Each structure stands twice: as C-alpha cells, then as structure tokens.
Amino acid sequence: MTLLIRAVVPSRLTTRVVEAAESMPGTAGVVVFDHASVLPAGDVVEILCVRESVDKLLESLEGMDVAKVGSVSVSEPALVLADKVNEAERATPGEGADAIIWDEVEAHTGEDSKLSWSFLAFLVIALQLAGIGIVTNSTIAIVGAMVVGPEFGPLAGIALGLVNRRWVLAKRSAIALGVGFPVAMVVTAFAAWLSVPLGLLDRTFLQHGSPATDFIYHPGPYSLIVAMLAGAAGMLSLIGQKSAVLVGVFISVTTVPAAGYVAVALALGEPVKAAGSALQLVLNLAGIIISAVAVLVFYHLVTSKGHPGQATPAARRRRAAARRYRGR
Numbered sequence: 001m002t003l004l005i006r007a008v009v010p011s012r013l014t015t016r017v018v019e020a021a022e023s024m025p026g027t028a029g030v031v032v033f034d035h036a037s038v039l040p041a042g043d044v045v046e047i048l049c050v051r052e053s054v055d056k057l058l059e060s061l062e063g064m065d066v067a068k069v070g071s072v073s074v075s076e077p078a079l080v081l082a083d084k085v086n087e088a089e090r091a092t093p094g095e096g097a098d099a100i101i102w103d104e105v106e107a108h109t110g111e112d113s114k115l116s117w118s119f120l121a122f123l124v125i126a127l128q129l130a131g132i133g134i135v136t137n138s139t140i141a142i143v144g145a146m147v148v149g150p151e152f153g154p155l156a157g158i159a160l161g162l163v164n165r166r167w168v169l170a171k172r173s174a175i176a177l178g179v180g181f182p183v184a185m186v187v188t189a190f191a192a193w194l195s196v197p198l199g200l201l202d203r204t205f206l207q208h209g210s211p212a213t214d215f216i217y218h219p220g221p222y223s224l225i226v227a228m229l230a231g232a233a234g235m236l237s238l239i240g241q242k243s244a245v246l247v248g249v250f251i252s253v254t255t256v257p258a259a260g261y262v263a264v265a266l267a268l269g270e271p272v273k274a275a276g277s278a279l280q281l282v283l284n285l286a287g288i289i290i291s292a293v294a295v296l297v298f299y300h301l302v303t304s305k306g307h308p309g310q311a312t313p314a315a316r317r318r319r320a321a322a323r324r325y326r327g328r
Contacts (some may be wrong), residue, residue, distance in 0.1 A: 002080045005047040008070040016042045020060040026053025041145040112153025122150040127184040130260025149256035159292035188263035206270045216261045217276035227287025235292040255284045300310040
C-alpha cells in the first residue's frame, strides 16, 4: 500500500524534509512546490511512500517540529502506477498490511472515544433494541443492539490511553462510558416501566426466564474469555485498519445486552437478575480493556526494536511533546 504525505513547511525546513524523505528506503517520490502555501506561508512537500516507512517518516517530521510550524497530512491515493513504488516496497522490510501508523491509530481512536450527542444517541438506541429483544425473546433484536452499540471506541481509547500514557484520552473515554451507559440505562428502564401500564409488557415476564436471553444474566468464565478475544480482535482491527472485523467484535460481546437487561430487570423488580447482568457487563468491559492493553503492549515491544515503519520510545516522547504543544 502506498500513501501520500503532504507537508506544509517553512522554506528553511524544506531541504531537511526532502533529505529525510530521500533517506527512507520506502520513498517512491518527492515533489516540492516552492512558496505554494499561503496559510501558513511556506513550501509544500508531497512524499509518495510505502506504508511500511510512513510511521518512521512521520517520526522524522515531528522531530523537526513540522506539525508545530506547518502541517502534515496523510492520504491514500486511489491508484498509483509507478515502477518506483514496486522498488520501494522491495527495499522496505515487512508487509504493508502489518505496518502500524501510530498517529493514525490514535487519531481514529480519539475521535471515537468522545462523549457526544451522537454517541449517546447510538447507545440509547442500542439499549432500547436490547430491551425490546429481551422482552420479546428476539435474538435478532439483541444482535442488532450489539452492532449498533458504539462502546468499543471508548474502550479502545482507555486501553490506548493507559499504554501510551495519554491520560487525557483515557479520562475522556472513561467519561464517555461512565456517562453514556447510565443515561442509556435510565432511558431503557423508564421505557420498560412505562410499557407495563400500557399493556405492552407483563411485570412478571422475567420470572419465567427464556433460553434466548438467560445467558445475559448468567456470567461465567467464558464471558470473560469471549470478551478478551473480542477485545484483542477489535484492537487488531483498529491497528490494521480492518473495519469489517469490528462488526464481528460487536456481535461477540454482550456489553449492550447486559446493560439493557440491567435496566429492564430493575424496572420490573428483579434485582438478582439485574445484579447478574451487571456482573456480565463488568466482565465484558474489563475483558475488552485487558486484552486491548495486552495487544498494544505486545506491538510496542515489537516496534521498539526499531523496525522500519514502526515507532520507537524516543519517537513517542517527541509525539507527546508535539501533542502538548497542540493542546491535545
């Protein structure tokens, strides 16, 4: 895979940026537009680079404070026809599919981990679907709730924040979960409570149990195991930009159904089943975070060896300084 790095830099840094790009074995092309940028004033340097070398090149640019005095953007061209690209791929160790761009991972995770109206809306809708699936014994509705639930973004944000010591990201993600789930559960509980006098729901419904939903309030060892497998798969999908895998991750864990069951059980006066569902929810959340942290730690241990296209501890320190400057 080939990516296009576009750097806007003051003219005094252009030579250094070009030299850094040319020194990378994965660089397939460099184009300089003198005085092409008006705001900020400076030159525009476009670098065609294979994915395996992008992270190391971004490390070099951040070491020059390019993001501080200008800007850096990364995009994927729809089509690149050049023998030079093939040569660059052969000259660069590793595979593009396995290469990690840590700035990209952090940017995507940070965007998905914010407490926003859209996050709350999706979580409320997901719990409502779960509640409906529970009271109607509809596994389809429960699976739909799993897919709609947006909780993996903040969970990944907590893991990334803990591993990279991004405390702001971890705190923001925890707030999203800490506010989002209670709000969605209150709305779902109110809907369940209101359904009783409207004749839509029998108050003794949960006392009879149902094979379709009993697993939600009966946590066990496999609950934690499945959550950890799902967390690992989810983090790998974020790192490798394989969004299709996330759908399977959402379906495999019972975070949203468990939260929905807690709300419905409390509304119908079933505290024991609510407690079991709450334990299921905690096990799922903890399992996802633990395994996501383990995946990130493993990748950091591998990438700290200085492989091309990977971040080193020194690079992470420079990135932290750059983020502090930008107020992130």
